[in-house]
Amino acid sequence: MAAQDRTDRVLQGAPSRPRRLRRLSENAEAYLFILPAALVLAVFNLFPILYAFFVSLLRWNLIDPVRTFVGLGNYAELLQDPRFLSALANTTYFSVASVAVGLPLALVFAVLLNRTLTGMSWYRTAFFVPYVTSLAAAAMVWHWLYHPDQFGLLNYLIGKLGVSPQRWLLDPGQAMPAVVAVAIWSGLGRDIVIFLAGLQSITAEYYEAAQIDGANRWQVFRYVTLPLLSPTTYFLLVIGMIGAFKVFVLPLFLTQGGPLGRTFTVVYSLYQQGFQYFRMGYAAAQAYALFAVIFIITMLQRRILTGRVHYDT
Amino acid sequence: MRAQGWRRFVLTMGVALGAAGWIFPASGAEPVSITFWHGMSGVLNPAIDALTADFNKLNPGIVVNAQYQGSYATTGSPYRQKLIAAAAAGSPPTLAQVFPNYTDQLSRANALVPMEKFVRGPDGLSEADLDDIVPALRQANTFNGVLWTMPFNKSLNLLFFNADLLKQRGLNVPQTWDDLRGVAKVLTQEDGGRVTRYGFVVRPTSDYFFVMLLTNGGEFLRTEKEVGFNSPAGVEALQFLVDLVNKDKVAYILPGFADADLGAGRVAMYFATNPGLAFAKEAVAGKFAVGLAVLPYRKTRATLLTGTDLAIFAKATPEQQVAAWKYVKFLTSPVGTARWSVRTFYMPVRRSALNSTLMQVALRQDPDLRAGIDSVLLAKTEPGVAEWQEIRDTVDGAVEAALFGKMTPKDALDGAAAKANRLLAQRK
Incomplete structure (x- = not known):
């Protein structure tokens, strides 16, 4: 009986095989088109991601033919490594500060830039220029602006206001805020442009209706603009947090992680372990730890905020 | 017409090169x-x-x-x-x-x-x-x-100084740690409550600490798998640097190289290595003579190579x-x-x-x-182990923490040593 069943099923299934083949051949062209991109992704993204997990289970210095398998040892070390944990704390500080200050600021400028005025495109360009400037080059310029003596432009300016010269990047308390400021400056343009797109996609009828109802400008902003902009805000928040947790170039060029390790971030730590100390396994474990943190934060944002995002369809 | 001209040119060149190769054959094998x-x-x-x-x-x-x-x-x-x-x-x-x-x-x-x-x-x-x-x-x-x-x-690490300044004040080049502190005190200058020139400068890095460690008779490694820089000699060495900055107030903390500050007259003495002389001379631009001397010491004359x-x-x-x-x-x-x-x-x-x-x-x-030549026979080197870069960076952190007063020199160095020993223990 059982054998008969199976034969029946095989017989029943038989005609589907040519059909599947046919479908494959129908789609062959499409597969061919995505093949180059898929190959590039597989070789340069997927494989390294999987390989990094394998490496995270090893003690290996990149060139040693001997790779010691340590299981989850690298992950266990992470949890007791005060330097890594402080990097995680610094990164969280950086991310929260840069997004919490950067996003509202971008919104304010987007609203200001969202009107017709002569030379408006010039202003918009001016805000976008920092974003397309090489971050490394910009960091070098900011390094001069933050010069700790009275020669520094910032110190010169606050000197005019009667404030004594600050140590900026050399002061353990001021260094991270100084780095955050540069990050906001450089990312503002991108956020503004996306906010502008969001603002311009809000239909004029809502504003007209609000006006007829006698809403003042603040009420229009609060009860029309803000809710209808929430998908954009949500998108920028998620993308902004993910980007902020990967911060690396600014501390590398501005402070080298100092002073007292106050601007030492997770990716900086990963880079240092991997490409300065050549502890590839430990670096890979840090990459996966960072992925886990970003994943959890993104999920939390989703859980908490999805209900509050107003999609106007 | 034009294409033909080109073809003729290429042909002629080819023939010429071929002829050259025949007349002047390459001598022997490929280099x-x-x-x-x-x-x-x-x-x-x-x-x-x-x-x-x-x-x-x-x-x-x-x-x-x-x-x-x-x-x-x-x-x-x-x-x-x-x-x-x-x-x-x-x-x-x-x-x-x-x-x-x-x-x-x-x-x-x-x-x-x-x-x-x-x-x-x-x-x-x-x-x-x-x-x-x-x-x-x-x-x-x-x-x-x-x-x-x-x-x-x-x-080699050497003592760099503003030679004219020392001469004017009739000061001898410091031979010992105490001399260094004394001379730095004399050369530190205040103007209306603001220090306009420091006698000495301290980089918050392992180099300055290692130099003091060696001249205080300390050592990098106690055994093959155990560092020795947190010995009493090491703690004294770091304490001395911390005191120069925070207690004696004759030195300031500078993360970068000090040659520009020497040139600008903001500092009178610092430690640097021989090639630093080229940079110092450039920064000073002939305003005064730059002097070089063997490092001041406390227990043993030594220098870091x-x-x-x-x-x-x-x-x-x-x-x-x-x-x-x-x-x-x-x-x-x-x-x-x-x-x-x-x-x-x-x-x-x-x-x-x-x-x-x-x-x-x-x-x-x-x-x-x-000075460099006199020092060469006193030279000591840092251990040649692959983990040393990370150990060195850890010591940087300890030196910084002590200089900023976040930790006592002993606690800072003990912490760095514990981490270094963990790294060395992993060596096969």
Whole structure:
């Protein structure tokens, strides 16, 4: 009986095989088109991601033919490594500060830039220029602006206001805020442009209706603009947090992680372990730890905020 | 018409070249071409190129391509990254500058051929030649009894000072730690409650601490797997630096190099290595004389030796390796090292180079070079273990924490030592 069943099923299934083949051949062209991109992704993204997990289970210095398998040892070390944990704390500080200050600021400028005025495109360009400037080059310029003596432009300016010269990047308390400021400056343009797109996609009828109802400008902003902009805000928040947790170039060029390790971030730590100390396994474990943190934060944002995002369809 | 003209031109050139090849045939076999990776930028780059050009002229069978591959001293050391990545990818250069901790990493991965093989080979060095290498340098290039690398650009930590200022105040060059503190106190100048010039400067890095550790009779390693820098000698050394800044207030903290501050008159004395003299002279621009002296000490006269060595890679063909050795021999010969030294202020690696006419003339013109030469026999080196970079960075953190008053020198150093010992314990 059982054998008969199976034969029946095989017989029943038989005609589907040519059909599947046919479908494959129908789609062959499409597969061919995505093949180059898929190959590039597989070789340069997927494989390294999987390989990094394998490496995270090893003690290996990149060139040693001997790779010691340590299981989850690298992950266990992470949890007791005060330097890594402080990097995680610094990164969280950086991310929260840069997004919490950067996003509202971008919104304010987007609203200001969202009107017709002569030379408006010039202003918009001016805000976008920092974003397309090489971050490394910009960091070098900011390094001069933050010069700790009275020669520094910032110190010169606050000197005019009667404030004594600050140590900026050399002061353990001021260094991270100084780095955050540069990050906001450089990312503002991108956020503004996306906010502008969001603002311009809000239909004029809502504003007209609000006006007829006698809403003042603040009420229009609060009860029309803000809710209808929430998908954009949500998108920028998620993308902004993910980007902020990967911060690396600014501390590398501005402070080298100092002073007292106050601007030492997770990716900086990963880079240092991997490409300065050549502890590839430990670096890979840090990459996966960072992925886990970003994943959890993104999920939390989703859980908490999805209900509050107003999609106007 | 035009196309025809071109065709005729190409044809003529081809015939001409062919004829030239027939009339002047290439002499013998193809020359052996080797690559030499280095991290010598700025004023140091032309010095390498000049020596390399001379070598290529003297050895028609060999072509050395000296390539600058990024600095090993700047943030992140792109040089080391490139070198290790190239070794991992199986395409390293024939010859490269390496620090002792790179040598440890590379030799354990079988990526190098020990110099010993060529030193003892047919075109090797005599026993007298080997003895001529400065002993501390020879020792620093020897791992487990085998000479893996040859010393090349070596520098020593020295005391740099504004010589005119010391002379004006009738001060002697500090010989001991107490002298250093005393002189720094006299030279620190205040103007209306603001310090306009400090006597001394402290970099919040391991270099300054290591220098003090050594001159206080301390050591880097207690045993092969245990560091010794948190000994009482080490704690005293760090406490002394902390006191100079926070208690005596005769020094300030500066993360970068101090040559610009010397030139601007903001500091009177600091520690730096020999090649720093070129930078100091540039910053001072002839406003006053820059003095160099052996480091002040407390228990033992000593100094810290830094800089790179030359390593030949196993991936290269035997012919390339032999050619690379010839070049190494040329660079580290008494004449080669003297020429290099005079131009860059790096230490000559051969004792006989010190007596060469070239060095003698240079010494007469620039008596400050003397301090480096007097120090060379006091030189100590940092341990050549692959983990040293991380240990060094950990010590940087400890020194910084102590200078900023976040930790006592003892706690800071004990913490760094515990981490260092953990790293050393992982070594096979």
